[in-house]
Amino acid sequence: MTTSPTNPTPDELTCRDVADFIMSYLDNELATSVQKSFSDHLAVCSSCVRYVEHYRRTIEMAKAAGKGIEDVAVPPSVLRAIREARSIAS
Amino acid sequence: MTTASPSPFADADELTLLAGLRIRDERAFTRFESLYAAQIYGTARRMLRDDADAQDAVQDAFIGAYKSLASFDGRSKLSTWLTRIVINKCLMKLRSRRRSHEVAIETLLPTFKEDGHPTQWTSHWKPDTESDSRNQMAALVRTKIDELPDHYRIVLVLRDIQGLSTEETAQALEDTTNAVKVRLHRARQALRTLLDPHMQLLKSWDES
Numbered sequence: 470m471t472t473s474p475t476n477p478t479p480d481e482l483t484c485r486d487v488a489d490f491i492m493s494y495l496d497n498e499l500a501t502s503v504q505k506s507f508s509d510h511l512a513v514c515s516s517c518v519r520y521v522e523h524y525r526r527t528i529e530m531a532k533a534a535g536k537g538i539e540d541v542a543v544p545p546s547v548l549r550a551i552r553e554a555r556s557i558a559s
Numbered sequence: 560m561t562t563a564s565p566s567p568f569a570d571a572d573e574l575t576l577l578a579g580l581r582i583r584d585e586r587a588f589t590r591f592e593s594l595y596a597a598q599i600y601g602t603a604r605r606m607l608r609d610d611a612d613a614q615d616a617v618q619d620a621f622i623g624a625y626k627s628l629a630s631f632d633g634r635s636k637l638s639t640w641l642t643r644i645v646i647n648k649c650l651m652k653l654r655s656r657r658r659s660h661e662v663a664i665e666t667l668l669p670t671f672k673e674d675g676h677p678t679q680w681t682s683h684w685k686p687d688t689e690s691d692s693r694n695q696m697a698a699l700v701r702t703k704i705d706e707l708p709d710h711y712r713i714v715l716v717l718r719d720i721q722g723l724s725t726e727e728t729a730q731a732l733e734d735t736t737n738a739v740k741v742r743l744h745r746a747r748q749a750l751r752t753l754l755d756p757h758m759q760l761l762k763s764w765d766e767s
Contacts, residue, residue, distance in 0.1 A: 483671075483676070485676075486675065488669050488677075488748070492743070492747070516680045517681070519683065523684060523751050527754060531720060531747075532719055534696075534700035535605060535720030541604065543596040543614070543617060552592075554622045555588060555622070
């Protein structure tokens with residue numbers, strides 16, 4: 470992919486264009502005419518419909534997977550080390 | 560998420576805390592650490608995938624923050640400032656690691672023929688309701704995120720998991736917003752490719 474994902478120009482989008490510009494499409498960052506070309510392509514290409522759906526689900530799954538990592542307390546030994554370091558520094 | 564969520568402080572409280580930190584008030588340090596240690600530990604664990612390294616990064620971040628308190632201009636929230644510091648500590652650790660095991664991102668991106676058609680039609684995935692249990696799926700996705708090359712994984716972690724904006728991510732990585740967008744897009748495509756074999760309802764359909 471050599472083009473920017475935010476600046477597509479093609480009049481009639483190919484499957485490659487859909488794969489390249491999907492992020493801008495989902496973020497509503499494409500020019501209105503390109504957004505329409507994107508939707509027109511999806512109306513006739515079931516493979517790209519599935520790809521867009523997979524992309525959207527991948528983002529959702531990444532977000533959900535990250536939530537499970539959050540609720541961990543910092544070990545007391547680390548907090549102790551920070552306290553000692555700042556008392557030495559001050 | 561971290562920096563995207565509102566500060567637990569009203570502005571006055573934030574200023575009081577900052578003033579306490581600047582005169583090296585013990586209670587202010589303790590409050591600062593109790594408010595943000597777990598939050599930046601989460602950031603470090605997601606970026607480094609190693610608890611011991613993440614603990615080092617948290618320790619380095621607090622010490623680094625205390626050393627640079629005088630130069631903190633107060634224009635961002637303390638949590639945003641501290642998050643940026645821990646991200647930088649994590650990036651330093653990542654850069655020092657060997658990366659010989661990493662796959663090239665190009666091998667995980669979709670491929671196309673000259674006419675723009677895909678070389679392989681997109682598979683059918685199991686609907687949400689038929690997917691494996693939430694915990695199993697989350698564990699699988701975390702494993703697959705870990706397989707992404709660092710250069711791309713970091714952007715996906717900061718944007719999709721940590722919840723930073725494109726601008727905040729670009730600032731933390733000292734890169735342009737456009738470069739962040741390109742890397743995020745490729746990271747998502749690569750993650751989709753890695754998840755694909757586990758999500759397929761049926762083996763690839765012949766639609767050609």
